[in-house]
Amino acid sequence: MSMGSARDGCATVYVVDDDERLRPALRRMLEGAGFDVQALPGMTGLQVLEQMRQRGLRLPFILLTGSGNRVIESKAKALGAFAYLEKPINGKRLIDCIRQALASDG
């Protein structure tokens, strides 16, 4: 997921996940925490991160994975992901991580 700070103070979180079970749950939690949520369908998180970097977009990016794949982890870190987290994750920890990412983005 990647994040952008909106001018009205409500940050937008772009959620990239094609899983029909997870996406609505993540959206519901983040909306409840006060974020504006947009879904980006049809790509994997890593693909979005690669495209963002190719286009020079420096939005903070958190990779949330269920596979525990070390290759993906090192690739995400090399592309400058803010954090690499494994599912299932404590929801509050994820929200805190998003807030930290937004704060680091200035």
Place this chain on the structure above:
Amino acid sequence: MTPRGGHAVLLRVTAIRDEVGQVQNVIGSGLDITELRRAEATARSHLDDVFRMNRLETANELASVLAHELNQPLAAIEFYVVAARHELAKTDIDRAELMGLLSRISELGLKTGEVIQHSRRFFKRGEIETDTQDLNTVLRSAMEVMQPTARRQNVRLTTELQADLPEVWGVAVHIEQVLLNLLRNAVEAIAEQGSGIGEVTVRSQRVGRMARVTVSDSGPGLTEAQAEHVFHAMRSSKADGLGMGLRISRNLMEANEGELWAEAHAPGGIFNFEVPLT
């Protein structure tokens, strides 16, 4: 017949009768088949070993799929719980919203339980015993195992199973393993093609005294030469040894008095296997 020396001997005795049916002479012959029996036992043992390795590989793969299939709903449950907490923290609690969140948590919990139950069935059904089988049930079981992998590769698995198919004679885990190997190959062939969404269809039908299962896919298919060579272990066109899995599958089918073959058809791969009806 196995005399004291430990040799297996096949005895043939023929009675020569006269025109009224009286036995006039008896001709007997003995053939030492010790080596043949030994070779058969060794071949069976090798096939069992290879089958177990192949099954173990599938079990490892299933464990990885299982981890993913459990992580997703568990993560979703946690997110709905946090969302419910946010709702409860409000001064004007929306009870309908809260009930909706709890229902979703409940549904996800039950779904997660189904994933675990199915995997337990898969691991339990390890007995290698020949028995009568409901072929469509065995096919559905293998399809369920492969479903998550197919979904992740954007491949749709569909079935066209003959409803009144008589029972077959064979080892359920062998049949299941053969179908799993074919489905895995089909999904990988489609994924390597890189053309987005693909489809694999499994059909069952009665053909004479056999039940035939056809696995067709929207992958690149096989030329005439590939259709035969694909069963040779070292002739794989793929880096991870497509031929080995298919060779094991063909051996498993032969052990069940069945057959496995590929059709020269492109585009679209077609594999068939047959097992005897009871």
